[in-house]
Amino acid sequence: MDRIAFLLATGLARGLVIALFALSLVIIWRAARIVNFAQAAMAVVAVFVAFAVTALTDSFWLGLVAALVAGAVVGYAVERWLIRLVPARTPLPGMIVAIGLVMVLQAGIGIAFGPQHRPMAAPFSEQPFTVGGVPVLSPYDLFVLLVALGVVGGLALLFNGTTLGLQMRASAMAPEVSRLLGVRVPRMVTLGWMLSAAVASLAVLLLVPTELGLNAHSGDVLFVHAFTVAVLGGLDSPVGALVGGIVVGVLISLVTGFLGAGLAPIAVLALLTLVLLVRPGGIFAVKEARTA
Amino acid sequence: MRTPTITRAPARTFVAATGAGALLLSLAACGGADEAVPGVSEDTITIGTHQPLTGPAAAGYSSISAATSAYFDYVNANGGVHGRQIEYIVKDDAYNPANTQTVVRELVQQDDVFAVVNGLGTPTHSSVLDFLNQNEVPDLFVSSGSTAWNDPEEYPYTFGYNADYHVEGSALGQYAADEHAGKSVCVLGQDDDYGETFLEGVQIALGEDGVTTYETYETSNQDVTAQIGAMQSAGCEVVMLATVNGFTALAVGTAAQMGFMPTWMAASAGGDYPTLVEFLGEDVAAQVLQGFTSVNYLPFSPDGEWVELFTEINDEYNGSAAFDGNTVFGMGVGYAFVEALEAAGEDPTRESLVEALESGEVVGNGIVPLAYSAENHSGYDAVGITMVDGGVQDFVGSTYRLEGESVTAIEPEQLPLDGNGIPAAE
Amino acid sequence: MTTPAQRRRAVLVRSAVCTLLAVGATFVLDSYANYQLATIAAIFCATAGLTLLVGLTGQLSLGHAVLMAAGGYGYALTAAPLADAGVEGVLRILGGLLGALVLAGAVGGLLGLAGARLRGPYLAGLTLALVIALPAISTQVPALGGAQGVGVPFEGVPDALGGVVSIEQWHAWMAVLAAALAVTPLALVRSGRSGLRMRAVHDDETAARLAGISPARVKTGAFVAVALAAGLGGGVLAVVTQNVSPGAYDLAFSLLLLVAVVVGGLGSIGGAAVGAVLVVLLPWLIDTGVAAVGLPSELEQRLSGNVAVLVFGALLIAVTVVWPGGLSHALGDRIRSLTTRFRPSRTVPQQLTER
Numbered sequence A: 001m002d003r004i005a006f007l008l009a010t011g012l013a014r015g016l017v018i019a020l021f022a023l024s025l026v027i028i029w030r031a032a033r034i035v036n037f038a039q040a041a042m043a044v045v046a047v048f049v050a051f052a053v054t055a056l057t058d059s060f061w062l063g064l065v066a067a068l069v070a071g072a073v074v075g076y077a078v079e080r081w082l083i084r085l086v087p088a089r090t091p092l093p094g095m096i097v098a099i100g101l102v103m104v105l106q107a108g109i110g111i112a113f114g115p116q117h118r119p120m121a122a123p124f125s126e127q128p129f130t131v132g133g134v135p136v137l138s139p140y141d142l143f144v145l146l147v148a149l150g151v152v153g154g155l156a157l158l159f160n161g162t163t164l165g166l167q168m169r170a171s172a173m174a175p176e177v178s179r180l181l182g183v184r185v186p187r188m189v190t191l192g193w194m195l196s197a198a199v200a201s202l203a204v205l206l207l208v209p210t211e212l213g214l215n216a217h218s219g220d221v222l223f224v225h226a227f228t229v230a231v232l233g234g235l236d237s238p239v240g241a242l243v244g245g246i247v248v249g250v251l252i253s254l255v256t257g258f259l260g261a262g263l264a265p266i267a268v269l270a271l272l273t274l275v276l277l278v279r280p281g282g283i284f285a286v287k288e289a290r291t292a
Numbered sequence B: 001m002r003t004p005t006i007t008r009a010p011a012r013t014f015v016a017a018t019g020a021g022a023l024l025l026s027l028a029a030c031g032g033a034d035e036a037v038p039g040v041s042e043d044t045i046t047i048g049t050h051q052p053l054t055g056p057a058a059a060g061y062s063s064i065s066a067a068t069s070a071y072f073d074y075v076n077a078n079g080g081v082h083g084r085q086i087e088y089i090v091k092d093d094a095y096n097p098a099n100t101q102t103v104v105r106e107l108v109q110q111d112d113v114f115a116v117v118n119g120l121g122t123p124t125h126s127s128v129l130d131f132l133n134q135n136e137v138p139d140l141f142v143s144s145g146s147t148a149w150n151d152p153e154e155y156p157y158t159f160g161y162n163a164d165y166h167v168e169g170s171a172l173g174q175y176a177a178d179e180h181a182g183k184s185v186c187v188l189g190q191d192d193d194y195g196e197t198f199l200e201g202v203q204i205a206l207g208e209d210g211v212t213t214y215e216t217y218e219t220s221n222q223d224v225t226a227q228i229g230a231m232q233s234a235g236c237e238v239v240m241l242a243t244v245n246g247f248t249a250l251a252v253g254t255a256a257q258m259g260f261m262p263t264w265m266a267a268s269a270g271g272d273y274p275t276l277v278e279f280l281g282e283d284v285a286a287q288v289l290q291g292f293t294s295v296n297y298l299p300f301s302p303d304g305e306w307v308e309l310f311t312e313i314n315d316e317y318n319g320s321a322a323f324d325g326n327t328v329f330g331m332g333v334g335y336a337f338v339e340a341l342e343a344a345g346e347d348p349t350r351e352s353l354v355e356a357l358e359s360g361e362v363v364g365n366g367i368v369p370l371a372y373s374a375e376n377h378s379g380y381d382a383v384g385i386t387m388v389d390g391g392v393q394d395f396v397g398s399t400y401r402l403e404g405e406s407v408t409a410i411e412p413e414q415l416p417l418d419g420n421g422i423p424a425a426e
Numbered sequence C: 001m002t003t004p005a006q007r008r009r010a011v012l013v014r015s016a017v018c019t020l021l022a023v024g025a026t027f028v029l030d031s032y033a034n035y036q037l038a039t040i041a042a043i044f045c046a047t048a049g050l051t052l053l054v055g056l057t058g059q060l061s062l063g064h065a066v067l068m069a070a071g072g073y074g075y076a077l078t079a080a081p082l083a084d085a086g087v088e089g090v091l092r093i094l095g096g097l098l099g100a101l102v103l104a105g106a107v108g109g110l111l112g113l114a115g116a117r118l119r120g121p122y123l124a125g126l127t128l129a130l131v132i133a134l135p136a137i138s139t140q141v142p143a144l145g146g147a148q149g150v151g152v153p154f155e156g157v158p159d160a161l162g163g164v165v166s167i168e169q170w171h172a173w174m175a176v177l178a179a180a181l182a183v184t185p186l187a188l189v190r191s192g193r194s195g196l197r198m199r200a201v202h203d204d205e206t207a208a209r210l211a212g213i214s215p216a217r218v219k220t221g222a223f224v225a226v227a228l229a230a231g232l233g234g235g236v237l238a239v240v241t242q243n244v245s246p247g248a249y250d251l252a253f254s255l256l257l258l259v260a261v262v263v264g265g266l267g268s269i270g271g272a273a274v275g276a277v278l279v280v281l282l283p284w285l286i287d288t289g290v291a292a293v294g295l296p297s298e299l300e301q302r303l304s305g306n307v308a309v310l311v312f313g314a315l316l317i318a319v320t321v322v323w324p325g326g327l328s329h330a331l332g333d334r335i336r337s338l339t340t341r342f343r344p345s346r347t348v349p350q351q352l353t354e355r
Helices: A002-032 A039-057 A060-081 A091-113 A139-161 A163-173 A175-180 A185-210 A220-233 A238-258 A261-278 B009-016 B020-030 B058-077 B097-110 B122-126 B129-134 B165-179 B193-206 B225-233 B245-257 B273-280 B282-288 B305-317 B325-343 B350-358 C004-028 C031-055 C064-084 C089-117 C120-140 C167-191 C193-203 C205-210 C215-241 C251-264 C269-293 C297-303 C306-322 C327-342 C350-354
Strands: B044-051 B085-092 B115-117 B139-142 B158-160 B185-190 B211-217 B238-242 B263-266 B293-296 B382-389 B392-403 B406-410
Touching: A002 A039, A002 A139, A002 A163, A002 A185, A002 A220, A002 A238, A002 B225, A039 A060, A039 A091, A039 A185, A039 A220, A060 A185, A091 C120, A091 C251, A091 C297, A091 C306, A139 A163, A139 A185, A139 A238, A163 A175, A163 A185, A175 A185, A185 A220, A220 A238, A220 A261, A220 C120, A238 A261, A238 B225, A261 B211, A261 C089, A261 C120, B044 B058, B044 B097, B058 B085, B058 B245, B058 B305, B058 B325, B058 C297, B085 B097, B085 B325, B097 B115, B097 B122, B097 B129, B097 C031, B129 B139, B129 B158, B139 B325, B165 B193, B165 B238, B165 B263, B165 B293, B165 B382, B165 B392, B165 B406, B185 B193, B185 B225, B193 B211, B193 B238, B211 B225, B225 B245, B238 B245, B245 B263, B245 B273, B245 B282, B273 B282, B273 B325, B305 B325, B325 B350, C004 C031, C004 C167, C031 C064, C031 C167, C031 C215, C031 C251, C031 C269, C064 C089, C064 C120, C064 C215, C064 C251, C089 C120, C089 C215, C120 C251, C167 C193, C167 C215, C167 C269, C193 C205, C193 C215, C205 C215, C251 C269, C251 C306, C251 C327, C269 C297, C269 C306, C269 C327, C297 C306
Parallel strands: B044 B085, B044 B115, B115 B139, B139 B158, B185 B211, B185 B238, B238 B263, B263 B293
Antiparallel strands: B293 B382, B382 B392, B392 B406
C-alpha cells in the first residue's frame, strides 16, 4: 500500500510536467492547427537563455521570467520568419519544416555549447514530505503542481472567457470567416505560437532541475511523452492534456516500480495504441477533426 | 582527404551516367595505396578508433579519445615509436551501431589503419566484431567491460582492456561481504548487458540469493525515483550501481532527497568522482558522496606520480581539459598501445602485434599487470577498491582478483613510473 | 498519351537499366565505396516506399526505421537456425529474406490497420511512440538480443564467383538486386491503378469513397507494400553489416529517411534514390571535409556529427519552403527544359524525370 502511494505521488509529480508540455502542444494546435515537432528544441533554446540569466543574476525567478520571454521570442521568430513561408494547404509541410528545425536547433546548440549536461538547481527543496512514513510530494513538486494548474486555469480563461482567446480559436478553425469578421488572423496565429513556446519553455525549465542537467537533448523524452499525451487526450483538449499527462506519468511510475523500467516505454505505446483504436481522435475529442 | 587520382578516367565516364555513381567513383580512386602492411609507412603508423563525440553518450565519454590523442602527441614529440609517428584517427559514431559499422569500414578500407584501438561501447563494438576479425585487423583494448571480447577462438584479433563487469561486480560483492557482513545488498543496473553481467559478478561473490533486490533503469528515462523507492522500502543497506556516471549522480541525488542513505558502491564506468561532481555540483557532491565506494585498475590516485605526469601531458597537449578518470583511462590505453607497438618489433605487422600481445610482454600501467596470452584476451582481471573521503577519491588498499569462479584478495603490484612515462623497447 | 502497358514496360526497362548500371558500377568501386553502395541500395528500398506512403497517400510515418529493423530481425531470426541446420549460400540468404518479408509485412500490416483509422498527427504520434519503444522491445523479447542485437551469419562470395568478385562487391550486388526487387513493384504500383487510388484517397477521401474506393483498404494496402520493401532493405542490410541492433534504427534514422524522401521530392521514386544517396554520402563528405580543415580538436569534436545534422535540417526546411517538389523536380524541370531546347520535337513523359 505504501508502495502504491509512493509511486502514485512520484508519477503525479512527473506527469504534471508532461501535462504542462502537452498543454503547449494543445495551444499551438488550437491556434494554428499544426503539430509542432520543434517545440522541445525551441524550448531548450529558451531554457539556455534562462540558464545564462540565472548564472549571471543568481536568481531562479529572473531565469524563469527569461525563459518565458525567450520562449515567446523564439515562438515569434519561428512563426514569422519560417512557418509563414510554408505552404499551408495540408498539415504535412508544416510538420516537416518543424522536424527540420529540430535538427538545426539541436545541432546548433551542440556546436555552440558542446554535449555536456549543465546542472540547474531547483528553487525549492526536492526533499519530499512524508505522510505516514511514505515520502510523497516535495515542495518543488507542489510548486510544479501549482504552476501547471495555474497555466490550465489561465488558458481556460483565455480561450473560453476572453475575446482574444475566441479570436485565436476562430482564426485557427476558420481563417477566412474570421478575417471577414475583422479578426487579424496572422496576428492571432503569431500570438498562439508565442504563448505555446513560452509554456513549453516553462515546462522544460521545471523539468531540468529534476534531471541530469541542461543540454541540447534535454527536452526530447519530454516531447515524446507529451506528444503521446496530447494525442491521447485529443490535440484540441486542454483538460485532456492535463488528465493524459497525469495518467502517463503515473503509468510510467507504476510500471517502473512494479514491473521494471524496461517495460515503461512499451506500456506507453500499448496505452496509446489502445486509446487510438477505441477513439481515433483521442479520449477527449469532442467531434471528428475536420478533414483538411 | 587524399586527392583523387584520375587513373580510371574511362571507367568514370561510364558510371557518371548513373549520377550518384560519380560521387562514389571519386572515392574509388582514393583508396588502394599499395603498402605491405596497412597503416605502416616509413615514418608513420596510422591507427583509428570509434568514439561517441556527439549524441547523448558524448557527454560521458568524448574526453577519452582526446586524452589518448594527447598521450600519442607526447610520444610523437619524444621521437615516436621505432622512429614512427603515431597518427590516431578518431571517428565519431554517436554511440550508434549503424554509424560504427560505417566509420570502422572507413577506417579499415579507406584510411588503411594498422589497428583499431579502444573502440568504445558494447552495442557499438559488437556490431563490428565480425568485420574486424574477418579482415584480420587487430582490435585492441575495446573500451567496454563486456565479457564478449575475450574469445580468442572466435575473435583472435580482439583484445579487451577494461576489467570486465564480472571482475568489478565480484570485487565489490566480496568487499561488501568482508566489510559490511550481514548487510542487505541491492543492485541498480542499466537495463542491458552491463547491468546483467555486473549482477552475475556480484552473485559470484555473494551467492545466487545474496542480492536482496535487483532494479533496472532505461537510459531514455532520467527519472529513477520509482527504483530508489523500491530499494528504500526493501530495506537495502548497500546499493551497488551498474550505472553510467550520469545515472550514478541521478540515483545518489534522488536517494538523498528521499532521505535514503545506503552505502553506495559503483562499477568503474559510473564511479568517477570528478565527473560526478560535475553532474551534482560541488556542494551536493561533497555531502552525498562521502564514503562513496567504487573500483579502479589504473593509477588514478590524485597525488600519484602517474597523475602528475598525465596532468603535465594534459596541460601541454590537451589544452588543460578537465582532468578526470577518463583522462587517466585514455592515457593508460595510449601507454598500453605504445608498449604493444614497441614489442611488435622494428617493422611491425598485424601478426607481430597480436603475437606481441599474446606473448604477455604488454603489461600496461595498471595496479596489476595485464595478463594477455594465447588463451586469454581479457583485460585487467583484478581491481582495487576506491573510496571518496573529504572530496578525494583514492584506493583503500583492498584489491580483488577474479579467477574462474573465485574471488581472492591480492596485493596490488602497481607499475612504477619509469623515466618519461613512455614504454621503452626491450 | 501512354497506355498502362507502355508505362509498365517503361518502368521495367528503367529498373533493369538502373540495376545493370549499379551492378556494373561495383566493378570500378573500391571495397568501401561498394559498402556505401550496398547501404544506399538498402536504404533506397525504404525511402522508395516512404515516398509513396507520404507523397501519395499522405500518411506520415515517423517509425519507418522500425520496418527496416523488423526486416533485419526477420532475416537474423530465420538465417541463424538455417545456419545451424547446415543450410548455406544462396538458399540461406533467400530463406532469411523470406523471414525479413514476413516479419516486416506483419508489422506493416498492423501499422496499416492503425493508419487506416488515424489522421496525420495521430498516426505520426503512434509511429513515433513505436520507434521510441524499439530498444525496450528488443530488451524485453529475449530473441532480439537487447541493445547488442543479434548477429547475422556471414555470407561469403559463392564458389562460382570466387576470385572474380570481392566480398563487398558481392554484398553490393545482393543489395542492388534487393533494391530492384523492392522498388520495381512500388514503381509499378505508383504508375498503375493503385497509385491512382492512393492519390484519390489523399486528395479527397469522401470523393474517393463515392467513386467506390475504400480508403481504409487503400491505406492499409499501401502500408503493407511499403513495409515489405523496407523489410527487404532491412534484411539485406543485415547481411551486409552482419548485425541487427535497435540502436541502428532509432528516431534519428527514421527522421533521416524522411529527410531523404522530402529532399528528393515526395512521391518520386527517383527522388527517393537521390535522397538515399544523400543520407549516406553527405555525412561522410561533411565529416571528411571537417577533418581535412584541421581545426582544434575540441572544435572538431563539436562540429563532427552536428554539422551533418545541421545541413540535413536546413535542407529539409529549404526544400519544403523553396522547392516543394523536392530536388528531383527542381532538377527535373531543368533537364526537361534542356531536353526541349535540344529536342523540341519530342514530348517527354513526366515519369522519366521521376525515376
